[in-house]
Amino acid sequence: MNRRHFLGLALSTAAAPVLAKSPSERPRVLSLHHMHTDEKIAVTYRIGDRYQRAALGKLNHFFRDFRTDDVVAIDPQLFDILYDVKLRLGDPDATYQILSAYRSPRTNAMLRRTSRGVAKKSLHMTGQAVDVRFPDLSTRHLRDTAVALSRGGVGYYPRSNFVHLDTGTVRRWGA
Template sequence: MNRRYFLGALLSAASMPALASSVFSRKTADQARVLSFYHLHTEDRIDVVYRIGDRYQRSALQKLNYFFRDFRTGDAVTMDPQLFDLLYDVKSRLGDPDARFDVVSAYRSPATNAKLRRTSGGVARKSLHLTGQAADIRFPDLPLRYIRDTAVALNRGGVGYYPKSDFVHLDTGEVRRWGA
């Protein structure tokens, strides 16, 4: 066997794992992140690619800002994109890429938050719903405890468990948890 041929074959074989790794990481970096939601109060539905690789999709985020509006007043804010990342990661860890979240509540205007504080318990004065950093969600056919346990395992933001009200609160604030 020719020495040049041997060295060339050896170098080619050695570079294959690096090449495969490069192709895989490029494919992963360009992966589309899709979220699906149904809003229980407005009956709106949305399926959206909100991020491709490391790039948030501006038009998708604008649609999500509207979708996550205060359903009582119609007011909307810019939602924290990290909330969508958290929701995506919960969905992915639960193993169903086509899962659709039911949204109970997301953004709350100051007027709505004040009204809820007066009429029901457990509503924080400085709720992260006010800043577009929180959503109350569930999956139609999945026990809430799975969502809670998955979100707690991610160790990102707040996780509130409300089995009597049939939702899990997720937010992008400090890591903490509450509820039964």
């Protein structure tokens, strides 16, 4: 047996027992950049059907109300929506830019007084909403991809250059 045949045999037998993980077993990783705090995080928040407790704690802190530093438990399904949107976009390593996540009732009230379009009972106050964009992708394409998932609410704000995603009932609004 020559060296090439031996190496080929070794590689073929070594590769045989290794099976690719099914999509549901792959680690779910989110990469995020908070535009107000300039914090960045990349975290495996779920493996298979199991959410990773420590990772959820990091994400809860990352999604905090940056004005008050209040932290709540963010709905893990929101992370799943973010993950599934970036998969559908074909870029599992893409980094979301976060513009708004959890808002304390105090912050939400202040924003209602100073801005248009802030809901009195915003899902941001219950840890069920996030406003996002990608630096190199149109918000229209992001919106269309999120709408195609048919999960939660999708708001489109082209003038402000972001898309609102939430885990509420399936609905859409915006231009």
